[in-house]
Amino acid sequence: xxxxxxxxxxxxxxxxxxxxxxxxxxxxxxxxxxxxxxxxxxxxxxxxxxxxxxxxxxxxxxxxxxxxxxxxxxxxxxxxxxxxxxxxxxxxxxxxxxxxxxxxxxxxxxxxxx
Amino acid sequence: xxxxxxxxxxxxxxxxxxxxxxxxxxxxxxxxxxxxxxxxxxxxxxxxxxxxxxxxxxxxxxxxxxxxxxxxxxxxxxxxxxxxxxxxxxxxxxxxxxxxxxxxxxxxxxxxxxx
Numbered sequence: 001x002x003x004x005x006x007x008x009x010x011x012x013x014x015x016x017x018x019x020x021x022x023x024x025x026x027x028x029x030x031x032x033x034x035x036x037x038x039x040x041x042x043x044x045x046x047x048x049x050x051x052x053x054x055x056x057x058x059x060x061x062x063x064x065x066x067x068x069x070x071x072x073x074x075x076x077x078x079x080x081x082x083x084x085x086x087x088x089x090x091x092x093x094x095x096x097x098x099x100x101x102x103x104x105x106x107x108x109x110x111x112x113x114x
Numbered sequence: 115x116x117x118x119x120x121x122x123x124x125x126x127x128x129x130x131x132x133x134x135x136x137x138x139x140x141x142x143x144x145x146x147x148x149x150x151x152x153x154x155x156x157x158x159x160x161x162x163x164x165x166x167x168x169x170x171x172x173x174x175x176x177x178x179x180x181x182x183x184x185x186x187x188x189x190x191x192x193x194x195x196x197x198x199x200x201x202x203x204x205x206x207x208x209x210x211x212x213x214x215x216x217x218x219x220x221x222x223x224x225x226x227x228x229x
Contacts, residue, residue, distance in 0.1 A: 036220075043120075043207055043220040044158075090157065101148070102218065106157045 002027045004093050006105035013081045013112050021076040021108045023091030032094040033074040034102065035065055037087045044090065050074060061085070081112045116142045116212040120221035127198055127228055135193045135224045137208030143188035144210035148218065149181075152205040164191040198228040 003026045013019040025031055032051050036044040048059025055067045065076045076089060091105040117140040127133050137147055145166045150158040162183050163171040170183035180202075182194040195202050205225050209218040 034217075043118075043222040044209075046217060046219070049217065101160065101163065104157045104160075107155075109155075 002093065002103045004091050004103050004105040006089075006091055006108045008108050009106075010109045010111065013110070015083055015112050015114050016080055019078050019081045019085070019110065019112070021089050021091075021110060023074045023076065023105055024072050025074060025091070025093045025103075026072060027093055027103075031074075033065075033067060034092040034094070035059065035063070035074075035076050036090045036092065037061075038090065038107075039087050047076070047089075083112045083114055086110055086112045116140075116210075116219040118208065118210055118219045118221040120206075120208055120224050122224060123222060124225040125227070127226070129199055129228055130197055132194055132196045133198055133226060135195075135206055135208075135226075137191045137193070137210070137221050139189045139210050139212075139219075142210075142212050144191075144212075145188060147185060147191040147208055147210045149183060149191075149193050150207045150209065152207060152223075154205075158207065161193075166191075195226065198226070200228045202226065203228045 005024045034049045035047040037047055038044050047063050048057050050057045050067045058064045063078050065074055067074050088107050088109050090107050092102040094102050119138045121136045147164040149161045151161050152158050160173050161176045164183045164185040166185045166188055172178045185191040205223050207223045209220045211218050
């Protein structure tokens with residue numbers, strides 16, 4: 001069965017420090033992987049995706065993610081965190097052979113402290 | 115990028131009444147739209163897949179007679195919560211895939227409170 005795991009409910013990082021939000025996945029075929037961010041009482045905003053190609057994907061707002069096939073991971077990273085990065089982050093995966101339906105992780109709350 | 119709007123952004127209604135939520139793709143056509151429900155501090159739960167010109171496909175455990183979905187055109191899908199109860203209070207989000215098969219665009223969400 002397809003699944004996505006975000007093992008951390010919350011991640012706390014000091015402003016200016018690097019941040020990592022973890023995501024692991026399980027799909028039967030080639031994975032299409034996504035990161036979305038949600039600010040309070042708002043819809044989701046697309047950050048980045050991995051479909052194929054370079055394992056390091058760069059996205060919006062200075063975020064990047066690394067696809068690791070052997071570890072079935074797609075961790076979200078940023079070299080230097082900003083207070084404004086504080087939000088809820090969701091990892092999602094789609095089986096390449098399926099329709100557009102996404103399988104969602106539980107979400108990780110990212111708190112950046114000044 | 116592609117834009118998806120939702121209306122209303124928030125609504126308060128009394129128990130027993132029905133509420134309609136609209137989801138529109140503003141600058142692209144969407145033959146498929148997704149409806150999600152999100153509880154506080156939780157992930158998105160897919161409720162149903164809305165298909166233009168045909169019946170919606172509901173996820174297991176979602177009452178189709180309670181959550182009526184109509185995909186009337188290539189730019190509009192509606193979700194009607196019928197005979198709403200307080201437990202239906204939630205944040206409802208719609209999304210639509212754009213021309214690229216890899217991305218979904220999300221509406222800003224509708225906060226429903228049933229009193």
